[in-house]
Amino acid sequence: MELRARLVVEGFITGLHKSPYHGFSVEFTEHRPYNPGDEIKHIDWKAYGKTDRYFIKQFEEETNLKSYVIVDASRSMNYASQGHLKKFEYASFVAAALSYLMVDQRDAVGLTVYDEKVRTFLPPRATRLYLKQVLKELESVEPGNKTSTAQSLHEVAERIKRRGLVVILSDLFDDPKQVMTAFKHFRHKGNDVIVMQVLDPLERSFAFGTDAIFKDLESGEELMTQPWHIQKAYQQSMREFLDFYKRECRENNIDYVLLDTATPFDKALFEYLNKRKRMH
Numbered sequence: 001m002e003l004r005a006r007l008v009v010e011g012f013i014t015g016l017h018k019s020p021y022h023g024f025s026v027e028f029t030e031h032r033p034y035n036p037g038d039e040i041k042h043i044d045w046k047a048y049g050k051t052d053r054y055f056i057k058q059f060e061e062e063t064n065l066k067s068y069v070i071v072d073a074s075r076s077m078n079y080a081s082q083g084h085l086k087k088f089e090y091a092s093f094v095a096a097a098l099s100y101l102m103v104d105q106r107d108a109v110g111l112t113v114y115d116e117k118v119r120t121f122l123p124p125r126a127t128r129l130y131l132k133q134v135l136k137e138l139e140s141v142e143p144g145n146k147t148s149t150a151q152s153l154h155e156v157a158e159r160i161k162r163r164g165l166v167v168i169l170s171d172l173f174d175d176p177k178q179v180m181t182a183f184k185h186f187r188h189k190g191n192d193v194i195v196m197q198v199l200d201p202l203e204r205s206f207a208f209g210t211d212a213i214f215k216d217l218e219s220g221e222e223l224m225t226q227p228w229h230i231q232k233a234y235q236q237s238m239r240e241f242l243d244f245y246k247r248e249c250r251e252n253n254i255d256y257v258l259l260d261t262a263t264p265f266d267k268a269l270f271e272y273l274n275k276r277k278r279m280h
Contacts, residue, residue: 001139002132005096009104012097012269032056033277065107065279066124066164068191069095070156071138074115074147075218076173080261081202088143090261091169091198094268096138098167101269103131105276108164111137114152115145121159146218149174153182163190165279167272172197172245180248187252194255194275196268197245201260206234 034043034054047055077088085093095111102109103126110124111134120137122130149170160166166186172179172195186193216222242258249256257271 001092001096001135002100004093005100005135008093008097008265009100009269012101012266064126065102065276066162067098067102067107067109068112068124068156068160068164068166069098069109069134070112070114070153070166070168070170071095071141072115072147072149072168072170073113073119073141073143074145074149074173075143076147076171077198078143079200079203081200084200084261086143087171087198087200087261088141090259091196092138092141094196094198094259094265095167095169096135097265097269098272099131099134099138101272103128109134112156113137113141114148114156115143116148116152118152118155118159121156124164147174150178150182153179154185157182157185157189157191160186160189160191164192165275166191166193167196168193169196169198171199171203176241176244176248180245180252183249183254184252187254192255192275192279194257194272195245195249196257196259196271197242199258199260201262204238204260206231206238 032055034056038056042056044055047053071088071091073088077091078086080086080089084090099109099111106126108124108126109131111120111122112118113120120141122134122137149172153168168183183193183195246256246258248254255271255275257268259268
């Protein structure tokens with residue numbers, strides 16, 4: 001898991017240098033873009049000479065953000081269509097890469113894993129040794145049990161003592177209104193929130209073709225049907241489900257990112273860095 005996280009992060013950073021996003025310099029641990037009101041004496045003129053952009057030298061205490069990475073390990077996250085990772089594997093790889101990147105930036109990172117209740121709660125710390133513990137935990141988790149996203153998130157919101165950045169990785173297959181109330185709980189306590197909804201491509205398209213038996217991973221209930229009969233209705237319901245989260249998150253100042261397991265990990269890392277940059 002550590003090697004995978006490192007390779008994802010290193011590949012991502014190399015990609016940033018080749019991309020138009022020069023705002024994220026190599027040294028994004030030590031620099032941040034100049035904002036109106038910053039003291040001119042802190043401008044790094046060498047960086048300006050190289051990039052033609054103003055960067056402020058950043059001091060260690062400025063960078064120490066507390067991040068809480070929360071991963072859904074309920075049974076529905078165990079799903080994968082042919083040729084794709086299971087949703088939980090995908091979410092845990094994203095969580096590992098984010099944790100690696102956060103510690104690389106001298107930010108503190110913590111990990112929470114839940115299904116119908118909170119199974120793991122590691123409070124944020126900023127050391128490499130602690131990162132190993134976070135990654136080891138992610139590697140050892142097996143999804144199981146039913147989902148109780150809303151209830152578990154409320155519990156985590158109560159346990160967070162120092163506000164910071166909350167990153168939630170889940171398929172969000174729970175009552176959307178209750179889940180939104182839990183998201184708002186984090187905001188109410190002064191946290192910034194990024195919600196990363198992880199789905200399988202087939203869960204979005206429902207392109208199953210011929211007759212199929214559908215099995216509920218959490219209840220074991222089975223249903224025989226012809227997917228093409230219900231595909232349009234399913235897609236409409238899925239659109240409404242996703243639109244609800246998009247709209248509600250936007251209205252509550254929560255960042256929402258839709259990922260499916262065919263999406264490159266870079267998207268999640270870029271969304272995080274974008275958020276991190278706006279938080280200064």
